[in-house]
Amino acid sequence: MPNDFAFISVGDPGKSSDADRLLIRSHVMRGRNKRLGSRRCVREAARRTDAPPATSAITRGRKSALRESTGSSPEPADTELAVQEQDGRKGNEQPRKGFAAACIQLDQQIRSRSGVFASLDNTETGYGELISELLKYDSANAAAFPIKQSIEFDEPENACVPWIFSNMAFAHSVFFATSATNDFRLGRPFTSSTLIYLKRTIRCLNKQLGEDGGHLDDSTTYTIVTLAILATLFGDLTAARAHMIGLQRIIGLRGGESYLSERPKQYFMLERLDLTWSVQSGALPHYSHEPVDWRSAFTGPRAVFDTTSLALMVAELVDSRLATVFQDFQRLTKLINAHAEKDGRLKGDIFQHVLGSIQRRLLWLRFPQDDGWSERLRLGMLAYLTTTFQLSGRKISYDYLSARYRLSCQMLEASTLSTSMRTLTAWLLLVGATSVFEPSEPWLRATWNDTAIAGENWEDAQHRLESVLWISHIQDETGRRAYAALTQ
Known part of the structure; x- marks a missing residue:
């Protein structure tokens, strides 16, 4: 028997009591006379x-x-x-x-x-x-x-x-x-x-x-x-x-x-x-206050400087504060990739603590154009951050970043670079091609050709990108398309 049924008693004339009539009315009106959205x-x-x-x-x-x-x-x-x-x-x-x-x-x-x-x-x-x-x-x-x-x-x-x-x-x-x-x-x-x-x-x-x-x-x-x-x-x-x-x-x-x-x-x-x-x-941020501490967001016992050739090169090449940001960013992307390989996800408060620190430092650090590599790497990391927000079908226009980053990358002389420098340059160019540049731009194609390694395929290039900054399951698809456009 349905649970919604209720039984009442009636007197000899067949009339119910006042209390029972209220019960009947409550059942009849159930779900009615309600303001939708109330x-x-x-x-x-x-x-x-x-x-x-x-x-x-x-x-x-x-x-x-x-x-x-x-x-x-x-x-x-x-x-x-x-x-x-x-x-x-x-x-x-x-x-x-x-x-x-x-x-x-x-x-x-x-x-x-x-x-x-x-x-x-x-x-x-x-x-x-x-x-x-x-x-x-x-x-x-x-x-x-x-x-x-x-x-x-x-x-x-x-x-x-x-x-x-x-x-x-x-x-x-x-x-x-x-x-x-x-x-x-x-x-x-x-x-x-x-x-x-x-x-x-x-x-x-x-x-x-x-x-x-x-x-x-x-x-x-x-x-x-x-x-x-x-x-x-x-x-x-x-x-x-x-x-x-x-x-x-x-x-x-x-x-x-x-x-x-x-x-x-x-x-x-x-x-x-x-x-x-x-x-x-090109304006300063609203919510990200100027950092009072430029040290690494990772301050535990493992927070020692990376000794890979690329990290050492960056440390010698750019402002020391920016080199610290770069290494923090490398650690964060590697942790995200490590979790993804195990079908896991990084804890949100930890992610936001580190990413927020990285972004604040990048937005508040400003270098003159003649400090070539410091400003170029800062702009490259900002361009990389923009790839974490995308809408299908069309690139988002970042006018200030695009103009400043293009000018900085056009000053590169890729043919004279060492192997580590070629890797960093390839990353800068490909990140630009996926975010704020068009792969068809003649200067970009020419610089890319000077940077490319003979016989390299996408898998080789991807390995080089991962040694800099790369989140595989997020950026591989757009990276592969940009790579194909640059190398066709």
Whole structure:
């Protein structure tokens, strides 16, 4: 017998008591007269997916129930040891519930209730359409940040799923992001529909920020980061700067550095935004403060200088602070590769601690053009960092970095280089070809031909690249295409 049945008693005239009539009414009205997207609806749906409930506009002043899980950042002295202890551990863990599974389950639960439509700007939008758009958004986000597939962040990937039903600004930002990404892929400016989504996102976001505690919602930070990144990609640096100033204020109100250090995934996204902004505009970063310590991020007992011929050459060739950054970067990429070989992922707080330190030092170090190798290697590592963010179908334009890096590489005289120098030069050129140059540029082809080793194939070149900086499972595909274009 179904558990939903309830029995009542009736008197001789066949009438039920007042209490029993209330029970009947509660069963009849179950699932009805609910406002879709209300706190209760979202909470019930989220509870069924084992996800925490989203914060609605009514409770936005309270502490967000979807606040991402936290963990303390490692002390620098312990970083390398902690990283080594992670080796191979992640590959044996049970995989988490996938983002798509969470979306589909939430969709099914909501469809089983009182309706199948939500209201976005007084228009009826099917819940299935919202879920479909969120899945496209997640796929584009995963493709744009391939490095995240190698990192184990503690924050659940599906934490933002209920936001699509409870947060109007986030919902519109999802439609805006997928539409803008398609515009970018096709090489066109914002279409009219993209602009409509953008205006709706900003209007809802401003309304949300005008409410008490609106800045405390994690969805607020997430939405503004999306707006800022897309503004920089389309070259709207004025809008990007406005978004970044707003983010600075919000993060300051939420605790500043201490808030970010507990959320490595958000910190990674903000520093990714910092990098995009800086290499587009040439300006100093917003969130990455000038380093007070230029020493290695690895300060444990293993933090001794590498004695390979390439590392020794770099140490003699460039500024000592930059040589330290280069070696930190080498260690980090080798650790990521070592985890990937065991089907594992590097721990997120350790990754962010080291990568953040590397990026801050690279962005704040500035060398004159006549300090050729120091500035060339700094720009090369920045170009390499840009390859960790990519959109399919079209290269991202980094005007400032592209112009400065091209000028520096054009000053190379590859024919007179030693073997180690040829390896470093080949890496600089190929990284440029995959990020900010076009392989068809005549000067690039000519310099590459002077650098190439007779009889070398892609596998040989890949081995040389790995001796400098290379994350195989992320950069092999684009590297192979660039190599083929340069050597055809």
